[in-house]
Amino acid sequence: MLRIKSLTMQNFGAFKGEQRFELPQDEGVTVFYGENMRGKTTLLNAFRFALFGKIIGRGRRSVSFHDMINWEARADGVQSFEVRLILSHAGAEYRLTRTCKPKSGHNTPTGHEDYVADYYLERGGHILPPQQAAMEIERILPEQIARFFLFDGELLQEYEDLLYSDTDMGPKISQAIERILGLPTLTKSRDSLKAALDRAEARVALAAQGDQKTREYGNQLQNLVEERTVLTGDLFRHEKALEDLRARKVAIEDDMRRKQRMATLLEKRDRLTDEVAGLLTEIAKKQEAITVAMSPAWAAIIVDKLKLALTRHLKREVELQSTVMRAQVLQSLSEGHDPECPTCLQIVSDEAQTKIRAHLPNADAGTEDDRNRELASVRRQIDAINAQLENTNPEVLRLLWTDFEAHRRSIYTKRGEIEEIKKKLSGDSEGEIKGLQREYESNVRQTAALEKGIAETNDKLLENAGYREKLQKRLDKLAGSEMDLERRRRDLANTLYDMFNESVGVYREQLRRRIEADASSYFKRLTTEEDYAGLRINDTYGLTIMHRDGSDIPMRSAGAEHVVALSLVAALQNNAQLRGPIVVDSPFGRLDGGHRARIVETLPEMADQVILLVYEEELPPARAREALKGRLKSEWTLERKTARHTELAER
Template sequence: MKLQEIVIHNFMPYKGEQKIEFPQHETQNVMLLFGDNMRGKTSFLNSIRWGFYGLALGRHMRLIPRVNLVNSIAASEDNWTMSIVLKFSHEGRQYELRRQINKKEHISIPRNDGDFEELIGLKIDNQVINGDSIVNEINQVTPEEISRFFLFDGELLQEYENLLVEQSEQGEKIKEHIEQALGVPALVNGRNEFSKLLTDARRIQTRDAKNSSDAKTYAEQQRVNEGKQATLEKDIQDLEIQQRDVQKQIDDIEEELKNTEAVQRKKYELDTLKGQLKKVEEQLAYDADEQRKLFKDAWKDVLFKGVEPLVSSLQKRRNSLMSAANNKAVLDSKISELQKSLAKPICPTCTQIIPQEELDVITAKIEELKAEAELSSVDFDDVTNINLQIDKLNKVKSHNECSRICELVTKRRKAQVAVITIETQIDDIQEEIRGFDTEQIMRQREKKDRLGNQLFKLENDIKETKAKLNKLSENQAHISTLISKSSGSEGQSSTIRVNLYQNLESVFKAGINELRDALRGQVEEFASNAFSQLTTEKTYAGLEINNNYGLSILDHTGNVLKERSAGAEQIVALSLIDGLNKTARKSGPIVMDTPLGRLDPNHRSNVLKYLPKMAEQVVLLVHEGEIDPSRDLSNFAERIGARYQIQRISATESRIVRSN
């Protein structure tokens, strides 16, 4: 299938009629649609999906109501007509598909899907197709179950990461979609039909066995099992209804919260600011208390500055007196020695009498030393008094109270400025979210968490109940075999039917497993080949697939890589998409919304070179942060067949224009 043209009329942000032509060249098969976020890239993808299948998907694969599909400006002008026209070719035939909704005549302002009527028309080679055959014709070209593998966005790429988690609920759901695309349900439906026929046949066999004395006991056991089976099936049905109800409540809350994301962010910011304000105010109170304590001893710091030089002066004076006293002691010692020489004038070395002229010199020296000693005379009471003064003055201690008070004053002044700034920010945010019930938003978030726990419990209950049902089925099969072998039952038609349906069910079960194994092998092979061309790390051995179709990276030794970056996840997801498209029953164009968001420049270059090979047509819906026209287009410029730009007209209106 190859897209040729789409005509959009009043669909979401696209007011009025807008026509986009897809590239038809075999090698120039890439179309680029540039647009900033919130301008309509995802809406363009949804226009294709809605044109084919009559549904548009929001976040978490939720259906978008019809009333939200009609352009809001057109609706405000009471123009509630919206339509999509798709022209495409398939196996040499030309198709023109038109899908349109209008509000019903008796409806003033539509509120729900039932307030619209939908019209659908299809021409094949200009021949009008009957309405009851249109859906079948579309599914012959591009079945709805494979649409998620050629119409997908960045959110879908991230979903594939869940496939790595065996037995995860979300992984199981994606696996179901994958197997739908690969054709597994054809066998699954056949198995289920034979399972129903087998159940009916066993019921008849049980009824017949009541008339046999050998099988009567088995029949009673089977009758009890049938009652248990009905109970378990009813329990599963009730649990699944509860599960859907809880999931719907979660989806509704998520949709409500999505519309208040900005308010939630502001509320979180407000709570953060209030927390910061509380800390600053607590610190201010602590610093004020510390400042009061410092003021009690601040006089010591002031007095210390006057006492300090006085103590220093006293210490110098005391040192001077002590030095003089030490000097006098030395002089007195010298005088004493010289006086001994006068008292006994004999030289201690030669034992001769010292001459008179030398004694006169000693006498003169003694007089000189006595005069000097007199000058060094110290009154020790003065030293004692000085020491007492120093001791008293040293009691005036300083811990730099004044300096610390100054620091606290500066610190508190800055904190007070911070308080004013934070209070201003709080006032601004409160003004922004005035009118929103932020407490209700928080309650909804808490309710969503509670529902999530409830959903988890329901999922476990369903698994446990299904396990009980499977075990019961095994017991029923065993008893049915015993009945079949009992005398009087072997030739009965009910036993023949049971054996036949059991064998057919087993054949289909084996076929399903063989088909799944074969398909997984093909997907793994194709995906590994794509991965080798997409990744920049060439030492990887390839990819390994699990039962969920989750892909793990194998390193050069063949071991599974434990940790993967966000970019690696995206490369693996793209490889899986390529593998699924090459394995699927039908092939078609690929339309990717925001496919390169988490890739580094080198991986982005590899992806852009490989994407044109993934399908006959590749449509990339990107913003310039993903593909820089001046830098990245060189990677596949020769493959670009058309370029478009989404122009913003207003917050609720955009227009798609062709670029050079």
Template structure:
């Protein structure tokens, strides 16, 4: 049965000077949201702290003085007080935590007090702190009163370490564990008493001795079993470590393969680029000849046709010489490309040769142009034609340069990743893993054998106990004791079976409800299928295809949604779910997550107090849940008096 808040009074607490009283509407399902609007610094967090303080005073003297409203503190004497009327297990109660400040000998005496009142009878309850602990245990406050920052912290912690104890306390599991332990003690006590009766009667001594021997044997088996379980845990931990290492090796091996492939591809690119470079060099060195391709063709054609000719090319040779001289003088080709120094020398040589050819044309004899010359010219022409287009070569080189630059970057990154990862022996790891598996199997077989022995001894003890019970049942003194003992033993067996099943059931409940809440809020409902609660109560999100989402892959917002879903399901799985008081709970949440979270609130079977700034709950979002809002309050600030009050809107 859930706890509902009815009326809150705050006096001289932090930003709340004087007394502020807020009355809450009776709890109604589906209309369970109470919004307290407040600007930054107006007192939302002070309100949250007031409730935390009310249920658990975690402050020392200095801390209490710091919580006292500053104007009241200036006066030097007075009190601060938080009082809450609420319904717990259908009963109206009032909890008051008050601190008196009194000036004594130049210092302030601080006297805290607490009272719990049964409102119907007006009676003061005793053992107040114990009772408060039953209503909202200190450890479970984090699942009841929380702010955005706390959710963020919880979201981080949730993935690092299970907070098993607190969670089990909220779920009511320790009480059942305690019952098992207490029943065990009671059974021992009753058996001792029974032994006394048996001794008084002077018979069945052998039976008692035999039971003692069997008990010792059982204890020894249990001890051995616990030792073996410890060993199994150790083996499993070592196996997990090995698996992590193996996964790392696989990842490293993959990266090494990638690196090798990239290095090979780089070598190919480099070779291809070198070939292009050579082609470019050849092209440039042949540049003058390229300019002469046309005339050369003509020479070859005419040479072939007119091998008997004389000075028919003189003018042409001289014309080419003039052209080359001009190019040399300008230092660049007609199309603008500069002439490298080495090429310049070639051009100069060619110009000289053409000059000589032209000058000597008058005396050229038939024998000067022979078939050998023509063949050489033909070969030269073919080479020139094969050497390609200069622009295309340049483009090709640029492409290779770009590819090399890109692959160099990848290689650098991979090298950086692999730096510090020594080459690990996979085979050795697999062998170790195998040995561990074998050890684990052997240990489990040993445990099975022990369990067999234990079951046999327990049965023998039961049989002997029955004999003993029969012996004591026959006496007036022994009969009631034996009946009590028998019932206690049966109860012990019940609680022993119950505790394991209860833990499993609670985990299932939390898992299912956390999944319900999470899938309603998440902005990836088609991808994420649910939440799994592991043995240590840490969480993991799994996808629709069954794969687990690595925690580090979850965004900060997603982790908060996960934490919120878990906290909510946990509180609501407790025997007495408490109201949620959330101070600016939306931390890293995007609008889609915020919408989802807001829409989930009306489904909760408890009051939900939202302490929000206008940024946390803009009008548009507020309007979406208006039908579910029971009340709205505004924190008003009197800036002259540095004091806040809460008024209903």
């Protein structure tokens, strides 16, 4: 039974200086009351950090060590934090101390990468060597299942993700659950017996080679045994490599999540840089257009005078045109070119012609030419003035300038943003992020290649097993008594292997049934919905709510997820060879009062030691005392000293 005795924090998160609490050693519940942002989740993270060196924030993001140093302490020059956990397990007392401090040579750390976390573990007062310490922690509380004991209501999504078999972590978590339920004893036995069977077969082959009658089969069998050894070795290496790749992939994804903010900043920077380049091109075009528009712009000053001149010229044109036309018509009539008057269409008599001739002005060709020249000149001037007026449009120039200025302001603003982003990017963020992306892609490719290779090796092993079986049968028919002992040894190893192999499957099913039954029992106690009959378990320990008509409830609300997760935790606690405390942060989340009451009543039965992290509106102290009665062992408050300084106080 794993029990927490005390936890001590030094400048960890909101907890400034040294903060410590001890837990009662008898069974029951300890409640920590704290308002939002007082450090409840930090307390949960203190356990995680002590045990695994990890700190998890919202959205499953890893939290930077730099950000976990108490802010006020950091302002005073403190550059480290520490958590010490004292616990007991299987009759031994352990003291686990984990410290985070700047790496050597990093005198002014600014980010997570500038820190290193180290730990030491004492058992019964003796410090354990690092490898043994790591194995001991893994034995006490394997990290993959710690999430079922260090339970954060805000991280429920993790529960769903972890228990779907198509995620990389899903099978690992299933294995971890089975581990705490005792299955490894059987699986390890089975694997050892498989190895014993292989050795026995190798001895049969050796014995067969010693007999002339069976030598040929013996040689063939020996070759197959050697081939199997090689294939098995390859398979083991590939599976180990695949496991390492999968673990590395999870770590890369963690890193990428942590650097997501940097990636977003880089993307924004690149976008702004492209926009600035586009604007610069636009500005160049505008400048060109302005230059063209500027040359006639001077005329804008005299545009009114030009318009007046145009009016005068147009008037003069009309006058000259009339005069010219009148003279032409009269001349034509006086000379009799046209017998009809162009106006009244009557025949012009000789007498009228004589009168017209008498009234025509004495103009010579020169006067008429002068008039025509003047008319042409006036028309040219009119055209010139019109052209000038057309080119002189101050509105166009004004719009061009407005656009030009707007673009310049926009460039200035965007360049300012780019500079701000550059300040926020630390180190070689771009290089790191691109490096991570390349590594991730390479990891995916290697994983696919390994999976393919493993499948092919397994096919070859199956084929090899088939050939060996045939050869064994032929050998058995031919072999004499000198091979008898080896054959019997092989047969017994084979029988034992078959028996343990079958037992693994049977026991696994029994375990699932047991978890299903216990989880259902807890679920029915925790839920207020009468139509829910219980829970159904799948191959990866995922749980589905069952309606009393036997159908599944496929979709779950966050509240329902809460209740299901608590039910699984309780069932695992009930059945685990490893038993330990539950530390629950915000266990009520979006649950209504009815569910909350049921959880409070049921929690003490889920584990011997239950630590609740809540705020008072969530679980009023009076209600907690009334519901838990003698099972409530101690109460603490996370007291605000300042916005960045919390202290633990026992009530």
